[in-house]
Amino acid sequence: MKEKKENWLSVESKLxxxxxxxxxPVKVPAGVKLPFSWVRVRGxxxxxxxxxxQNPDGSIAGPLGKVGAEVSLEQGYQAxxxxxLSILGDLKRILGDLDRIAAWLRVFGMVNAxxxxxxxxxxxxxxxxxxxxxxxxxxxxHARSAVGLAELPFNIPVEIEAExxxx
Amino acid sequence: MKEKKENWLSVESKLxxxxxxxxxPVKVPAGVKLPFSWVRVRGxxxxxxxxxxQNPDGSIAGPLGKVGAEVSLEQGYQAxxxxxLSILGDLKRILGDLDRIAAWLRVFGMVNAxxxxxxxxxxxxxxxxxxxxxxxxxxxxHARSAVGLAELPFNIPVEIEAExxxx
Amino acid sequence: MKEKKENWLSVESKLxxxxxxxxxPVKVPAGVKLPFSWVRVRGxxxxxxxxxxQNPDGSIAGPLGKVGAEVSLEQGYQAxxxxxLSILGDLKRILGDLDRIAAWLRVFGMVNAxxxxxxxxxxxxxxxxxxxxxxxxxxxxHARSAVGLAELPFNIPVEIEAExxxx
Numbered sequence: 246m247k248e249k250k251e252n253w254l255s256v257e258s259k260l261x262x263x264x265x266x267x268x269x270p271v272k273v274p275a276g277v278k279l280p281f282s283w284v285r286v287r288g289x290x291x292x293x294x295x296x297x298x299q300n301p302d303g304s305i306a307g308p309l310g311k312v313g314a315e316v317s318l319e320q321g322y323q324a325x326x327x328x329x330l331s332i333l334g335d336l337k338r339i340l341g342d343l344d345r346i347a348a349w350l351r352v353f354g355m356v357n358a359x360x361x362x363x364x365x366x367x368x369x370x371x372x373x374x375x376x377x378x379x380x381x382x383x384x385x386x387h388a389r390s391a392v393g394l395a396e397l398p399f400n401i402p403v404e405i406e407a408e409x410x411x412x
Numbered sequence: 413m414k415e416k417k418e419n420w421l422s423v424e425s426k427l428x429x430x431x432x433x434x435x436x437p438v439k440v441p442a443g444v445k446l447p448f449s450w451v452r453v454r455g456x457x458x459x460x461x462x463x464x465x466q467n468p469d470g471s472i473a474g475p476l477g478k479v480g481a482e483v484s485l486e487q488g489y490q491a492x493x494x495x496x497l498s499i500l501g502d503l504k505r506i507l508g509d510l511d512r513i514a515a516w517l518r519v520f521g522m523v524n525a526x527x528x529x530x531x532x533x534x535x536x537x538x539x540x541x542x543x544x545x546x547x548x549x550x551x552x553x554h555a556r557s558a559v560g561l562a563e564l565p566f567n568i569p570v571e572i573e574a575e576x577x578x579x
Numbered sequence: 580m581k582e583k584k585e586n587w588l589s590v591e592s593k594l595x596x597x598x599x600x601x602x603x604p605v606k607v608p609a610g611v612k613l614p615f616s617w618v619r620v621r622g623x624x625x626x627x628x629x630x631x632x633q634n635p636d637g638s639i640a641g642p643l644g645k646v647g648a649e650v651s652l653e654q655g656y657q658a659x660x661x662x663x664l665s666i667l668g669d670l671k672r673i674l675g676d677l678d679r680i681a682a683w684l685r686v687f688g689m690v691n692a693x694x695x696x697x698x699x700x701x702x703x704x705x706x707x708x709x710x711x712x713x714x715x716x717x718x719x720x721h722a723r724s725a726v727g728l729a730e731l732p733f734n735i736p737v738e739i740e741a742e743x744x745x746x
Contacts, residue, residue: 285555295557358730388619390629390740393730396525396560406557452722462724563692563727
């Protein structure tokens with residue numbers, strides 16, 4: 246039984262205190278079929294499909310394009326943060342409670358990189374910083390790669406795949 | 413003990429009914445050494461190396477090149493389907509029975525993408541559609557990413573890495 | 580209890596016999612913050628972040644750039660070998676003993692690929708060859724992908740992410 250300390254705050258209350266809203270399910274562009282789950286749960290493992298940055302209404306968040314060209318480093322950082330919210334939205338829907346996540350395990354951060362743009366870790370930090378702020382340095386810790394892809398679906402600037410352990 | 417319902421059909425009988433043939437082991441181009449296993453099994457996990465599209469005789473299936481340039485979207489979809497057969501061929505050889513797969517878990521779909529080609533999910537659907545047709549919406553479900561790589565080995569248009577849970 | 584045969588040699592004694600040195604912790608370039616762990620251990624799983632090739636002093640090893648352009652295939656092979664040493668250095672620090680690794684599971688080898696360079700498996704063999712030499716064909720076996728990325732952090736020629744099972 247997890248002991249809830251006096252000053253224990255749920256992830257959802259932290260999100261609320263930070264003024265952050267979990268988005269609606271991803272609305273994919275018309276005509277696109279995605280015949281798989283955003284999160285695949287088996288036993289204690291939750292495998293998380295590559296997610297895009299989302300607006301609260303579920304639409305894909307702009308600006309679209311390559312980081313280092315149409316999208317700035319700072320906008321890329323925000324996109325990675327919006328991708329964290331996208332993933333948290335799906336985890337909330339499937340798990341019911343974001344505190345059922347016992348540990349973040351693996352984060353694979355993909356940047357739609359303009360030629361010559363290699364500040365990829367600084368982009369994906371938008372994801373890691375938020376997860377660690379919400380889950381703390383133990384539960385929120387993760388193994389990570391942050392790399393530059395040639396193309397991403399719908400020309401999104403960032404896509405993140407992950408795995409978490411659940412209670 | 414898994415109960416086999418009256419209308420239960422094995423994955424292999426479905427493949428047969430669809431006229432699909434599992435290919436021979438991958439024949440890599442002359443001079444190339446691949447010092448690892450196509451499938452690594454430990455306990456209930458089967459980790460699947462990145463596979464190419466294959467012809468039934470084991471050779472790498474063409475057309476080669478970048479999807480969106482030398483290879484059309486429809487040809488890319490077929491390549492992803494042939495990559496599913498490639499993986500199933502290796503799983504059959506190592507597991508003996510394709511129905512030992514209790515659940516598909518993770519699919520990482522990599523497209524050799526021409527500059528500006530970002531219909532990556534529609535390519536990798538060639539894989540997902542076949543797996544779900546064969547395994548059904550529960551066993552066949554998976555977390556997935558579909559992304560555009562700069563280069564793939566031997567200039568193949570599609571490469572897919574995956575993980576399944578086995579009984 | 581693992582029985583140590585007469586001619587059993589620890590991984591570390593093999594490294595010593597080969598004249599190989601495990602590097603110090605990664606020294607990232609000034610101003611870069613990496614808010615995650617190089618290795619994330621949970622239960623029997625050790626998930627390994629994408630690692631760069633390293634010099635023994637912990638600095639990132641050159642030459643930097645794209646394999647097939649500024650970096651030759653042979654230099655790429657050496658970079659992959661240095662990336663194996665980088666990962667082994669972190670595993671040694673976190674596990675205490677490199678023989679606590681019961682099995683290599685998954686290796687995801689990423690090459691910073693020049694346009695048209697697709698001899699990606701021959702580059703990542705620098706990693707696989709060393710791991711198999713050190714751990715043997717059973718413990719050292721792994722599922723693997725070797726693919727060409729558009730950009731990698733700090734313009735490193737090779738980055739490798741992995742997972743191992745620990746005792």
